[in-house]
Amino acid sequence: MDKQLIKSLAQVVGEQYTLADRESLACYGYDSTPELESRPGVVVLPGNQEEIGKVLALCHGAGVRVTPRGSGTNLSGGSISFDGGVILQTSRLNRIIEIDEENLTATVEPGVVTSALHREVEAKGLFYPPDPGSMNISTMGGNVAENSGGLRGLKYGVTADYVMGLKTFLADGELLKTGGKVVKDVAGYNLNQLLVSSEGTLGVFSEITVKLIPKPQCKKTMLVHFPQLEQAALTVSQIIAARIIPATLEFLDRVTIKCVEDYAHVGLPLDVDAVLLIEVDGHPAVVEEEAAGIRAICERQGCSFFQTAATADEALKLATARRVALSALARLRPTTILEDATVPRSAIAPMVKLIQETARKYDLTIGTFGHAGDGNLHPTCLTDERNRDEIERAHRAFAEIFEATIAMGGTITGEHGVGVAKKKYLPLLVGNAGLRVMRGIKGALDPNGILNPGKIF
Amino acid sequence: MEFVKLINCMRCGMCLPQCPTYKETFLETASPRGRVALVRKFEEGELEVSEKLLEYLSLCLDCQACASACPCGVNAGELVAEFRCERKSEQGLGTMESLVLRKLLPHPDRLEAATAPLRLYQASGLQKTVRALGLLKMFPSSLQRMEGLLPALPKAPLRQTIEEVTPARGTEKGTVGFFLGCVMSLIFSEASLATVALLSAVGYRVITPKTQKCCGAPNMLGHDMDGLKDAARFNTDLFNSFEVDTVVTDCGGCGAELKKYGHHLAGDPEAERFSSKIRDISQILAAESETLQTMLKPLPVAVTYHDACHIAHCQGIRSEPRQLLGLIPQLDYRELPEADACCGSAGTYNIEKPEMSDRVLSRKVENIRKTGAQYLVTGNPGCLLQLKKALSEQLPEVKVIHLTELLQMSVDGRY
Numbered sequence: 060m061d062k063q064l065i066k067s068l069a070q071v072v073g074e075q076y077t078l079a080d081r082e083s084l085a086c087y088g089y090d091s092t093p094e095l096e097s098r099p100g101v102v103v104l105p106g107n108q109e110e111i112g113k114v115l116a117l118c119h120g121a122g123v124r125v126t127p128r129g130s131g132t133n134l135s136g137g138s139i140s141f142d143g144g145v146i147l148q149t150s151r152l153n154r155i156i157e158i159d160e161e162n163l164t165a166t167v168e169p170g171v172v173t174s175a176l177h178r179e180v181e182a183k184g185l186f187y188p189p190d191p192g193s194m195n196i197s198t199m200g201g202n203v204a205e206n207s208g209g210l211r212g213l214k215y216g217v218t219a220d221y222v223m224g225l226k227t228f229l230a231d232g233e234l235l236k237t238g239g240k241v242v243k244d245v246a247g248y249n250l251n252q253l254l255v256s257s258e259g260t261l262g263v264f265s266e267i268t269v270k271l272i273p274k275p276q277c278k279k280t281m282l283v284h285f286p287q288l289e290q291a292a293l294t295v296s297q298i299i300a301a302r303i304i305p306a307t308l309e310f311l312d313r314v315t316i317k318c319v320e321d322y323a324h325v326g327l328p329l330d331v332d333a334v335l336l337i338e339v340d341g342h343p344a345v346v347e348e349e350a351a352g353i354r355a356i357c358e359r360q361g362c363s364f365f366q367t368a369a370t371a372d373e374a375l376k377l378a379t380a381r382r383v384a385l386s387a388l389a390r391l392r393p394t395t396i397l398e399d400a401t402v403p404r405s406a407i408a409p410m411v412k413l414i415q416e417t418a419r420k421y422d423l424t425i426g427t428f429g430h431a432g433d434g435n436l437h438p439t440c441l442t443d444e445r446n447r448d449e450i451e452r453a454h455r456a457f458a459e460i461f462e463a464t465i466a467m468g469g470t471i472t473g474e475h476g477v478g479v480a481k482k483k484y485l486p487l488l489v490g491n492a493g494l495r496v497m498r499g500i501k502g503a504l505d506p507n508g509i510l511n512p513g514k515i516f
Numbered sequence: 517m518e519f520v521k522l523i524n525c526m527r528c529g530m531c532l533p534q535c536p537t538y539k540e541t542f543l544e545t546a547s548p549r550g551r552v553a554l555v556r557k558f559e560e561g562e563l564e565v566s567e568k569l570l571e572y573l574s575l576c577l578d579c580q581a582c583a584s585a586c587p588c589g590v591n592a593g594e595l596v597a598e599f600r601c602e603r604k605s606e607q608g609l610g611t612m613e614s615l616v617l618r619k620l621l622p623h624p625d626r627l628e629a630a631t632a633p634l635r636l637y638q639a640s641g642l643q644k645t646v647r648a649l650g651l652l653k654m655f656p657s658s659l660q661r662m663e664g665l666l667p668a669l670p671k672a673p674l675r676q677t678i679e680e681v682t683p684a685r686g687t688e689k690g691t692v693g694f695f696l697g698c699v700m701s702l703i704f705s706e707a708s709l710a711t712v713a714l715l716s717a718v719g720y721r722v723i724t725p726k727t728q729k730c731c732g733a734p735n736m737l738g739h740d741m742d743g744l745k746d747a748a749r750f751n752t753d754l755f756n757s758f759e760v761d762t763v764v765t766d767c768g769g770c771g772a773e774l775k776k777y778g779h780h781l782a783g784d785p786e787a788e789r790f791s792s793k794i795r796d797i798s799q800i801l802a803a804e805s806e807t808l809q810t811m812l813k814p815l816p817v818a819v820t821y822h823d824a825c826h827i828a829h830c831q832g833i834r835s836e837p838r839q840l841l842g843l844i845p846q847l848d849y850r851e852l853p854e855a856d857a858c859c860g861s862a863g864t865y866n867i868e869k870p871e872m873s874d875r876v877l878s879r880k881v882e883n884i885r886k887t888g889a890q891y892l893v894t895g896n897p898g899c900l901l902q903l904k905k906a907l908s909e910q911l912p913e914v915k916v917i918h919l920t921e922l923l924q925m926s927v928d929g930r931y
């Protein structure tokens with residue numbers, strides 16, 4: 060990295076927040092994606108929004124590449140700089156600028172941690188639904204750039220459904236404002252939605268305005284066991300067909316159930332194929348009615364156990380099984396490969412079966428859990444990065460799983476993004492036309508290709 | 517170092533929001549994930565021991581909040597400590613370190629003789645070493661500042677005055693051993709007296725062996741594994757020679773260390789047996805809630821609780837102390853925001869890294885202020901010292917007190 064550029068960057072963000080020593084750089088070469096790592100040339104942590112623009116202008120002038128980074132928890136290698144470029148870390152920009160109770164919006168800086176926003180808005184009786192599993196550390200900037208989903212996605216949608224306005228610094232440092240607090244806006248292209256899930260390749264968000272909704276009055280949590288996978292899958296479809304949209308409809312498969320039970324001893328039976336965690340929320344009367352409807356459907360499908368939480372404490376206990384799923388799996392082996400193949404709801408049972416068969420074929424341990432309600436599954440392969448042969452088999456298994464996903468009308472990633480990890484599968488999914496349009500957009504917004512190069516396509 | 521412990525880290529970042537130094541700096545190098553990466557890269561030969569590497573790693577408080585949050589069972593704090601221990605054993609102990617860790621700490625009588633007149637500390641070069649080593653895992657900052665703030669010291673260390681056997685009051689339920697920590701004996705003897713009185717009141721006969729030695733935690737801090745193992749062997753043999761199934765301590769730091777003897781003396785079944793007997797006082801008393809409750813008189817005061825790292829993160833004890841506070845009639849309990857965040861005391865940390873320690877401490881003080889409590893309760897002498905000092909300067913209306921002392925106040929009906 061050019062010494063002069065490092066000096067200029069330090070003049071913008073301060074010496075203390077310009078990191079170029081070997082040790083620091085070694086700590087910014089990874090994110091949560093297994094097996095991917097590459098050291099950047101320098102890391103900068105701007106302290107205010109204007110500094111983002113200045114850093115970009117400097118880098119644009121010098122032709123140096125920039126990768127935005129929130130908390131580095133994405134699972135597709137999106138926040139790694141593969142060419143020794145600049146990492147632009149947003150965590151110091153963590154102000155909640157405004158919670159507008161009249162317009163029901165919140166405006167935040169990109170480094171605000173998702174759950175910190177939850178706490179603030181919920182204290183005012185409001186609700187910001189997107190709740191990725193990483194919400195205690197993921198940033199709002201990262202959530203928008205990846206269009207993150209969460210456990211409440213089925214009923215409430217994903218991050219994109221809440222983004223109303225953005226301030227984005229373009230590659231050359233110019234500020235672009237899109238959308239705002241107005242609910243209706245048809246002035247020109249819908250640039251907000253174009254920027255959502257752009258994975259840091261089109262611009263760097265410096266301010267984000269999201270929609271808030273009233274906090275649901277109450278919720279009911281249920282845990283259901285099913286001896287057979289198909290029963291659980293049919294239950295999911297029938298709940299939706301009965302026009303009940305639970306806030307949460309989560310699934311654990313047999314492998315995951317065993318790991319969870321070994322780890323947390325929550326009383327799950329080891330002879331069932333599937334466990335569903337279901338939550339309905341809203342007006343108390345409606346919640347009662349929906350919970351009763353769900354119970355009837357589960358029983359009709361032959362569930363072996365149905366429990367409704369009577370208190371908030373009990374609800375937490377029931378949710379434990381799902382909450383600890385990742386921990387329980389991740390502890391088994393050193394390396395955890397967490398994917399997010401997503402299929403239409405109707406294809407859940409065949410998909411889970413296929414994952415299990417593929418795991419057997421390649422002699423791997425893969426536990427599957429995830430958001431059954433929206434077909435977003437997390438097949439999680441437990442392996443050991445030191446065992447090259449097993450890792451190879453894992454890659455082959457996932458290649459087969461992704462191809463099957465596409466064949467079933469699904470997608471290679473429901474919420475984790477393409478980054479570099481899924482890059483090679485993208486053409487299969489979007490075809491030539493898709494790639495041409497995406498490249499055209501990238502060229503129009505970032506003609507010199509300095510923003511997060513090599514990601515997505 | 518076991519390499520697999522390092523690669524168990526899946527870099528998920530779940531530990532970051534719990535790490536006090538990350539919360540203050542937002543730097544990956546000051547986060548658990550970053551620290552594991554640094555140690556791993558050293559082990560892999562990608563990084564060598566450099567000033568920066570040591571500087572980044574030494575900013576770790578070893579509070580183990582990261583371990584509580586980690587889905588993969590990785591303990592960044594412990595890995596960093598292990599790394600520093602290994603570097604130390606390559607260098608060997610300095611003369612003064614070896615004087616304190618080997619000649620003074622393992623001999624309670626010498627320790628007591630040395631600490632009785634505090635002036636002795638200041639008089640000799642001993643003071644400096646004692647400070648640098650954080651003797652007794654406590655002294656928050658310079659001893660001159662400490663001296664005036666030290667709680668009125670007991671006339672004699674409790675170890676000297678306490679009866680070796682305290683009979684149970686009422687029907688005897690059984691006998692327990694009492695591990696009396698050095699700092700508890702030397703400074704917080706009131707609290708340990710309350711501990712023994714409460715144990716006796718709920719029906720236990722208490723044995724407090726006079727010959728017990730320092731638990732070895734300061735050796736760990738001084739990265740002196742051999743000294744630690746000596747302490748472990750001695751205390752194991754001593755307590756296992758009594759017919760007790762339970763050994764109680766009211767010092768979070770000792771409790772955490774004693775529970776690790778089985779690990780320190782791997783392969784020694786006696787050490788494992790000893791470790792499995794260790795209980796924090798809050799665990800024993802919570803199990804005796806019913807009996808205890810009948811003795812408690814109203815305490816109409818506002819109280820908050822600080823989770824000591826050595827109790828919450830190292831031993832996983834969170835609900836028992838709160839449950840006990842909940843037993844006291846009319847007590848107005850207020851949950852402390854970020855209750856289980858380190859107070860910045862962290863052994864020698866407040867001497868080695870005063871700036872970061874102060875930042876971590878300020879956050880704690882602000883959170884205590886928010887509760888409006890009159891009493892701050894905790895269960896570890898290091899925290900007691902650090903917070904007594906800080907609050908006497910910044911928030912004098914709040915009293916800092918050990919859990920057993922507050923319970924004893926309720927038993928006595930005085931406040």
Ligand SMILES: Cc1cc2nc3c(=O)[nH]c(=O)nc-3n(C[C@H](O)[C@H](O)[C@H](O)COP(=O)(O)OP(=O)(O)OC[C@H]3O[C@@H](n4cnc5c(N)ncnc54)[C@H](O)[C@@H]3O)c2cc1C
Pocket residue numbers: 090091126127128129130131132133134137138149169190191192193196197198199200201202203204205206207208209210258259260262263264265385474475511527528529
């Ligand atoms: C244990 C675990 C559970 C997870 N659970 C979920 C889940 O339930 N749902 C889900 O959707 N995801 C989940 N994720 C993935 C990940 O947490 C999300 O993608 C999250 O949004 C990333 O946020 P971050 O702040 O860590 O962003 P980073 O990882 O730092 O960055 C992600 C991408 O956003 C870009 N970016 C970051 N900030 C900006 C900005 N200000 N402007 C422009 N681009 C920016 C980066 O360049 C990168 O491409 C999980 C990850 C883990 C480790």
Ligand code: SF4
Pocket residue numbers: 524525526527528529530531532548549552582585586587588589590591592
């Ligand atoms: S130490 Fe644990 S919590 Fe932290 S990044 Fe590693 S695996 Fe995640």
Ligand code: SF4
Pocket residue numbers: 534535536537538546547548551575576577578579580581582583592593594
């Ligand atoms: S032990 Fe404490 S300071 Fe050290 S990495 Fe863990 S949480 Fe951070």
